[in-house]
Amino acid sequence: MKRELTLPIDEAAARELRVGDILYVTGQLFTARDEAHHVMLEAHARGEDLPFDPSRMALFHCGPVVRKAGDGWEVIAAGPTTSVRMELFEDRFLEAFRPPIVIGKGGMGDRTQAALEMVGAVYTHYTGGAGALAAGRIKRVEAVYWLEELGMPEAAWIFDARDFGPLLVTMDSAGGNLYKQLEPTIAENLKAIHARIEEG
Amino acid sequence: MKAAEVKGALVEAMRIAATQLPADVVGALRAARQRETSELGAAQLDAILENVDIASTGSIPMCQDTGIQTFFVEAGAGNPFLKEIVGWLEAAVIEATEAIPLRPNTVDPFSGANPGDNTGRFMPFVNWELTDGDDVVITVLPKGGGSENMSTVKMLPPGVGLKGIQKAVVDHIVACQGKPCPPTIVGVGIGGGADIALKLGKKAVLRPIGSAHPEAVVASFERDLLELINRTGVGPMGVGGATTSLAVHVEYAHRHPASLPLGILIQCWADRRAHVRLAADGTIEVS
Numbered sequence: 001m002k003r004e005l006t007l008p009i010d011e012a013a014a015r016e017l018r019v020g021d022i023l024y025v026t027g028q029l030f031t032a033r034d035e036a037h038h039v040m041l042e043a044h045a046r047g048e049d050l051p052f053d054p055s056r057m058a059l060f061h062c063g064p065v066v067r068k069a070g071d072g073w074e075v076i077a078a079g080p081t082t083s084v085r086m087e088l089f090e091d092r093f094l095e096a097f098r099p100p101i102v103i104g105k106g107g108m109g110d111r112t113q114a115a116l117e118m119v120g121a122v123y124t125h126y127t128g129g130a131g132a133l134a135a136g137r138i139k140r141v142e143a144v145y146w147l148e149e150l151g152m153p154e155a156a157w158i159f160d161a162r163d164f165g166p167l168l169v170t171m172d173s174a175g176g177n178l179y180k181q182l183e184p185t186i187a188e189n190l191k192a193i194h195a196r197i198e199e200g
Numbered sequence: 201m202k203a204a205e206v207k208g209a210l211v212e213a214m215r216i217a218a219t220q221l222p223a224d225v226v227g228a229l230r231a232a233r234q235r236e237t238s239e240l241g242a243a244q245l246d247a248i249l250e251n252v253d254i255a256s257t258g259s260i261p262m263c264q265d266t267g268i269q270t271f272f273v274e275a276g277a278g279n280p281f282l283k284e285i286v287g288w289l290e291a292a293v294i295e296a297t298e299a300i301p302l303r304p305n306t307v308d309p310f311s312g313a314n315p316g317d318n319t320g321r322f323m324p325f326v327n328w329e330l331t332d333g334d335d336v337v338i339t340v341l342p343k344g345g346g347s348e349n350m351s352t353v354k355m356l357p358p359g360v361g362l363k364g365i366q367k368a369v370v371d372h373i374v375a376c377q378g379k380p381c382p383p384t385i386v387g388v389g390i391g392g393g394a395d396i397a398l399k400l401g402k403k404a405v406l407r408p409i410g411s412a413h414p415e416a417v418v419a420s421f422e423r424d425l426l427e428l429i430n431r432t433g434v435g436p437m438g439v440g441g442a443t444t445s446l447a448v449h450v451e452y453a454h455r456h457p458a459s460l461p462l463g464i465l466i467q468c469w470a471d472r473r474a475h476v477r478l479a480a481d482g483t484i485e486v487s
Binding site (some may be wrong): 019020022037061063064065068076077079081082084105106125127128129130131132133134135136151152153164166168170178179182185186189190193194196197198200 | 261374
């Protein structure tokens with residue numbers, strides 16, 4: 001089902017989203033890859049407040065290309081990065097910061113799935129490499145944090161996005177998981193392929 | 201004088217590579233869209249094709265991961281500029297990072313520092329091949345991290361034979377799922393040694409889609425393996441569908457009797473490449 005969402009959304013609204021839904025999101029996104037996850041979790045462990053409120057935004061696994069434009073920034077390309085790298089700490093991150101939507105590519109593991117179910121959030125897949133398409137839907141760079149320490153790809157960029165999508169929900173808060181749904185078919189296909197190779 | 205001209209040509213080639221997907225790749229993606237029966241897979245291909253158009257029209261990078269700048273240099277032994285090329289490549293990468301722009305992607309593994317200009321120890325990386333003649337042909341390959349992370353080498357027992365190679369490649373493609381941004385181009389390097397197999401795989405990726413290996417047996421192996429990969433159902437971006445790979449390209453070397461090295465080099469759909477030809481008389485062509 002195609003859904004247009006305006007952030008922030010509450011937990012109840014996020015819990016309604018299901019695998020197969022295609023989202024177009026308007027509102028704030030914050031980027032975080034490995035390093036920003038670390039920095040934010042460390043700040044949280046020290047009991048420090050963040051300079052922004054991640055629970056009102058979508059978490060975007062992205063290391064963008066941005067360019068200085070006057071006093072601000074211009075986004076050149078901003079597609080998703082491979083999400084599974086963040087599997088190491090995404091469950092703790094979701095519990096600590098509660099973003100209702102995660103945007104990335106390639107899917108994530110069981111620990112993240114359990115955290116999505118607990119906090120009421122979804123993982124969405126954005127077409128990998130579609131960096132130019134994504135940049136066109138980002139209207140403004142609102143802020144950037146930890147740019148000096150982490151560099152352009154790893155910093156936390158706050159984007160103001162409009163109709164950001166198509167975001168395909170592939171993991172939901174009710175235990176739905178598109179990758180797991182595909183697994184039996186692919187395993188069966190693989191068995192048939194092996195048999196075919198054996199026959200020569 | 202010559203330095204500035206060659207640097208300009210190299211920056212232009214890096215711009216072409218980052219922003220214009222080669223026609224053979226666009227054609228293969230369109231054909232895949234025509235064939236696609238999965239609705240979710242078709243939506244991924246539509247987004248890719250729209251993205252490719254936006255990048256090309258606006259001359260902006262098609263993917264935010266503009267890669268590690270890798271060069272393959274076919275160096276004609278008689279070319280008078282050989283000694284200067286490495287310096288020109290580095291200068292061109294620094295300029296291209298600013299001008300296109302490219303994402304600064306080189307990180308010191310020990311300190312974590314990013315110099316911000318895509319250079320560093322052994323970066324940009326240059327693969328040299330000495331050739332007859334006087335021309336130098338430089339191929340630009342901006343290789344993304346997501347697909348490179350899915351590349352691997354397997355040292356197979358020779359007894360598994362060609363069937364064992366086919367199984368290992370298909371198993372690997374299934375294990376990768378959507379992570380390397382399929383539909384991919386799969387470079388298969390066979391023989392030589394562990395490092396050689398991977399390098400052959402990377403070289404194989406440079407071939408245009410639709411080109412077959414000049415040896416009939418190898419060409420037929422490529423066709424069969426592509427068909428097997430596309431029976432997996434992994435599909436575009438791993439969401440399911442008919443096209444998991446656009447092409448399989450094989451390169452091989454003779455092997456040690458005790459070894460069957462298999463390099464599997466995965467290239468994402470953004471199969472970006474461009475060329476600069478530098479003739480001995482100083483003529484420069486960019487394509």
